[in-house]
Amino acid sequence: MSEGNLEPEFVESDVEIPKLLPVLPLKETVVFPQSLAPLAIGQERSIRLVDDVVAGDRLVALVTTRAGEPGEPSFDDLYAVGTAALVTKLIRVPDGTLRILVQGLGRIHLEKRVQEEPYLVGEFEEVPDELVESREQEALTRNVQGLFGRIIALVPYLPDELREAAEQVADPSALCHLVASTLRLKTEEKQRLLELANVEERLRATASILTRELDLFEIGARVQSELEKGQREYFLRQQLRTIQEELGEGDPEQAELQELRARVESCELSEEARKAATRELARLERLPSAAAEYGVIRTYLEWILCLPWGKTTRDKLDLDAARKVLDADHYDLDKVKERIVEHLAVSKLKNDLSGPILCFVGPPGVGKTSLGHSIARTLGRRFVRISVGGVRDEAEIRGHRRTYIGAMPGTIIRALRDAESLNPVFLVDEIDKLGADFRGDPASAMLEVLDPEQHSSFRDHYLDLPFDLSRVLFICTANSLDTIPPPLLDRMDVIHLSGYTEEEKLGIAKRYLVPKQLREHGLDRKRLSLPEAALRLVIREYTREAGVRNLERQIAALCRKAATLVARGRTTRIRVDAKKVREWLGPRRFAGEVRKRTSDPGVATGLAYTPAGGDVLFVEAAAYPGRGRLRITGQIGEVMQESAQAALSWIRSHAPNLDLAEDWFAERDIHVHVPAGAVPKDGPSAGVTMATAIASLVRAEPVSAEVAMTGELTLTGQVLPVGGIREKVLAAQRAGISRVILPRENEHDLDELPAETREALTFVLVDTVEEVFAAALDGRRAARPRAARDERQAASGRA
Numbered sequence: 001m002s003e004g005n006l007e008p009e010f011v012e013s014d015v016e017i018p019k020l021l022p023v024l025p026l027k028e029t030v031v032f033p034q035s036l037a038p039l040a041i042g043q044e045r046s047i048r049l050v051d052d053v054v055a056g057d058r059l060v061a062l063v064t065t066r067a068g069e070p071g072e073p074s075f076d077d078l079y080a081v082g083t084a085a086l087v088t089k090l091i092r093v094p095d096g097t098l099r100i101l102v103q104g105l106g107r108i109h110l111e112k113r114v115q116e117e118p119y120l121v122g123e124f125e126e127v128p129d130e131l132v133e134s135r136e137q138e139a140l141t142r143n144v145q146g147l148f149g150r151i152i153a154l155v156p157y158l159p160d161e162l163r164e165a166a167e168q169v170a171d172p173s174a175l176c177h178l179v180a181s182t183l184r185l186k187t188e189e190k191q192r193l194l195e196l197a198n199v200e201e202r203l204r205a206t207a208s209i210l211t212r213e214l215d216l217f218e219i220g221a222r223v224q225s226e227l228e229k230g231q232r233e234y235f236l237r238q239q240l241r242t243i244q245e246e247l248g249e250g251d252p253e254q255a256e257l258q259e260l261r262a263r264v265e266s267c268e269l270s271e272e273a274r275k276a277a278t279r280e281l282a283r284l285e286r287l288p289s290a291a292a293e294y295g296v297i298r299t300y301l302e303w304i305l306c307l308p309w310g311k312t313t314r315d316k317l318d319l320d321a322a323r324k325v326l327d328a329d330h331y332d333l334d335k336v337k338e339r340i341v342e343h344l345a346v347s348k349l350k351n352d353l354s355g356p357i358l359c360f361v362g363p364p365g366v367g368k369t370s371l372g373h374s375i376a377r378t379l380g381r382r383f384v385r386i387s388v389g390g391v392r393d394e395a396e397i398r399g400h401r402r403t404y405i406g407a408m409p410g411t412i413i414r415a416l417r418d419a420e421s422l423n424p425v426f427l428v429d430e431i432d433k434l435g436a437d438f439r440g441d442p443a444s445a446m447l448e449v450l451d452p453e454q455h456s457s458f459r460d461h462y463l464d465l466p467f468d469l470s471r472v473l474f475i476c477t478a479n480s481l482d483t484i485p486p487p488l489l490d491r492m493d494v495i496h497l498s499g500y501t502e503e504e505k506l507g508i509a510k511r512y513l514v515p516k517q518l519r520e521h522g523l524d525r526k527r528l529s530l531p532e533a534a535l536r537l538v539i540r541e542y543t544r545e546a547g548v549r550n551l552e553r554q555i556a557a558l559c560r561k562a563a564t565l566v567a568r569g570r571t572t573r574i575r576v577d578a579k580k581v582r583e584w585l586g587p588r589r590f591a592g593e594v595r596k597r598t599s600d601p602g603v604a605t606g607l608a609y610t611p612a613g614g615d616v617l618f619v620e621a622a623a624y625p626g627r628g629r630l631r632i633t634g635q636i637g638e639v640m641q642e643s644a645q646a647a648l649s650w651i652r653s654h655a656p657n658l659d660l661a662e663d664w665f666a667e668r669d670i671h672v673h674v675p676a677g678a679v680p681k682d683g684p685s686a687g688v689t690m691a692t693a694i695a696s697l698v699r700a701e702p703v704s705a706e707v708a709m710t711g712e713l714t715l716t717g718q719v720l721p722v723g724g725i726r727e728k729v730l731a732a733q734r735a736g737i738s739r740v741i742l743p744r745e746n747e748h749d750l751d752e753l754p755a756e757t758r759e760a761l762t763f764v765l766v767d768t769v770e771e772v773f774a775a776a777l778d779g780r781r782a783a784r785p786r787a788a789r790d791e792r793q794a795a796s797g798r799a
Contacts, residue, residue: 015105017084021061022049023120025073030190031062031083032177033104041098045072049119050087050098058087061108061124064191075113075120081127081195084108104177107194129173130198140203141172147210148179154217158182176202183213234285257285260301268310273465277304300402303409303463308416312423312471315379317348322378329374330367331508332500332754336360339495340375357450359431359476359489362497363613363727365547368477369429375475376425384415389430394440397449399462409462412449412469423471431488432478432611443485450474450491479611498726499546499613501733501754502539509535513552521559528562529575530555537581541588544734546613546727558584599705602697604776606689607710607732607740608681609724614731616708618675619686621693626669628652634674637682644672646715647691650769651698654717660698670694685722687713688741691769692776701777708732709741709776717769725749733757741766741775 024039024046031037041050053060063082065073089101112123131137148166152158162182169175180193189209196202264277284297322344326337343358360368369385376383388411391397399410408414415426428450434443448454455469476492478484500508514530538558543550561584562574574580582588606617632644651658652665672690674681688711696703710728712720721743730753732740742749744765750758764775 015059015086017106017108017124017126018057018059019123019125020114020121021059021084021108021124022053023061023063023075023078023082023122024049025065025078025120026062027065028187030064030180030187030194031085031102031104032181032190032194033083033106034174034177035104035181036088037085037102037104037181039100039102041100043072045119047096047098050090050100052119053087054090059105060085060087060102061110061122062102062104063110064187074116075110075122078110079191079195080110081191082108082110082124083194084124084126107197127197131173132200134200137172137200137203140200140207141175144172144175144179144203144207144210145169147207147214151183151210151214151217154214154221172203173199176206179206179210183209185209257281260284260298260305263305264301267305269304270309270466270468273304273309276465277301296402300462303413303417304465306417307413307467308420308422311421313381313421315381315423317344317379319345319348325378326371326374329370329377331511332504333367333371333497336371336495336497340371343493344378356452356493357474357476357491359478359492359494360497361478361481361494363479363499363546363611365545365549366497366499367547368497369427372425372427372475372477375473379425379473381473382419382421382424383427384419384424385427385429386411386415387429388442388446389433390435391442392435392437392439394442394445395461397442397445399460401461402464407462409460412458413460413463413467416467416472422468423473425473425475428474428476430478431476432480432483434483443488447488447491450476450488452491498752499730500548501730501757502536503756504754505539505543505548505551506532506535508548509539509551509555513548513555517552517556517559521556521563523559523563523566527566527573528559529573530558531575531577534576534578534581537578538585541590542581542585544590546730554585599702601700601702602693604689604693604696604703605708605737606686607708607728608683608686609727614724614727614729616731616735616737617681617686617689619689619693620673620675621690621697622671622673623668623697624671625667628665628667629669631669631671632673633671634676635680636674637680639684640674640682640686643684643687643713644690647687647694647713648672649715650691650713650717651694655698658695658699664698670697683722684712684720685710685724687711688719688766688769688772692772695773696777699777703776704739706738707741707776708735708737708739709772711741711743711746711766711772713769719743719766719768719772721745726752729753729757729761733761738762739764739775741772743767 024041026039029037029039031039041047049060061082062085063078065077066079083104084106085102085104087100088103091099093099107127108124109127110122111125114121114123145166149163152160152163152166166175166178169178176193176199180190193202193205193209196205260281264274264281267277269277280297280301284294284301287294287297319341323337323341326333326340330337340358343356360371362368372385373383388397395410397410397412399413400407416422416424419426428446431446434446436443448458449469452470455472457466458469459466481489481494510532514535518524518528535555538554539551542554545551558576558581562576565571565574576584602621602623604619606619608615608617630645630648632641636644648670655661655664672693674686688709691713692703692709695701710722710725712722714720725742725746726749729740738760739762741764744767747765750763764771766772766775
């Protein structure tokens, strides 16, 4: 198989090197001048090149390729400096490949590209050594010889004869070539040595590499020679285990330990986690399986290994696609969607999603949780959700310490395990309902989780290891901000979601709720038709809520009725009209009670804000013989009681303006009651409502049934601004009220209202309580209450 005319021989380096040379690209191999190197030739182009070279002068340019794509390299893939070499031996292998032995002659530099087919041919210039003899060069040469000799003594694959050969090399350039060609160095380092024409610089670089390699070899030798007793026992146990397996007496516990060690070595743990896992694994290997602590350590290691160390998903920060996803998943909510897109835009520019924690605040059923799902779908991230409502134990957040029986990590770590990613969208639901008791304050524990300055090293009590939460996108939801501790609220960017109008509910029902319930009940639009008129009837007479959850339940009830008829074969197509709605859902649940409730003097309609959205609040006042005392009922808080006192004080101080006798209050007690007495109520915004109710009573003028009001009242009769205007106005619209009295300083809040609401309602902006009375009281004198009339008649009889 060998070519007879090619015998291995060492050719003197004074062979004349021609300008034009065929180029043989080498992958991860560098051939140095004055050295022999075996090469394996497998590519068809390279085989043809070698055949032509062997048939000619046997000279070839050996140039190393840069790291790149596999395939046939071009000139662009080659280094500029290579080695001119002579092919001294050729062997053909039966599989069609070649084995050649080449001798390096000298360094060459590519000057011009001549041809690329059928193989590369270039024009080269020799690069001679830059050698200036000096005492410093002689010292460097001896240093390299000494370092190389010490390495040969430590490395098994280098023969001792190589040390003698290195000591006999007088040419410093040849010495560098000998060292570089025999040591296992990186291709980049070898190429750098080849490119150094200055011999003194090459000696310095070679000495630096030898010093580094010598340190590594000495450390390895020291570790090998300093095996402790525990390590020797470990190897003996390994041998014993192998013998037991061959005898069929394998230990399943040892197999589990081997599996754990393999998982620890393959897992991308942080430095602290790897140290802890290695330490605990060593403890586990020394413990008998019957030990009480064996299971504790095993569970701890399993928790460490199941966490997503280093695992992330790639973000998709396409703002147009994000808006399309939000529009597809949610109806309206334009300002909320715009705020989310702005957050993503900033994250795209920073290339970092860390920043303020988003907090969606609004009544139930307005889409807070589903917005979190949409954001996760927009970013292409995993989605996890935890509910912290009612959590009173700090350990639920941070976990229990391992000293406790049955200890486990907190909900944060458990959720990240389920997400299998370091950067999920993490929804913390009902954060306003966190509690606190003797077991700690979970809200304080959440500070570290939600603080962008701290959560990069969140430490769970069970793991007791720093865990990076900085790439998690946290989103919180709440119904009210009042119960969120200020330090926790300060770390969140609050986005308010208000209740829906009738038109918005209708759009949500047609676009989302009806198709969803049809699918869940095995129906389609051909079998069941829910026209717009039927949906409006359901919205007006069977639901009165800020969100759409109850509306979805009513639609589901209609679908169940229709599914029953279809399943029994009584019909194949059903169209729901008003008659069927009332037949299937029963009597209407919400009627226009405002007109009925305010038909008598002493009753005023107020507007309240609750965590479930806005609501209509009725305030009733009655008078009976007494001494001018005030009684307040309806389970109302201290602030609301003080508002009632302030309202009565203003009316008593302005009795002449209200056309009252001076002794009217001296002979009567006032009773103010707020119905729905089982529901706690508080806040200052019912001040004008209470004043209007008392004024309506004492003037015997009923309050207009078309009016509702809100505002805080002062002792001087001024009306101060209040919060929750959007929710309160939407509640008034749902209740069929056409005119709303608001403080003038809340005028800017009207811009937040939907356009159809501003068109449907009339707003009266007031600064004083007199303006409230002028807009609320209808001016029709009613009969005095019976008790007052009887008292007046009795007084006339006595006279």
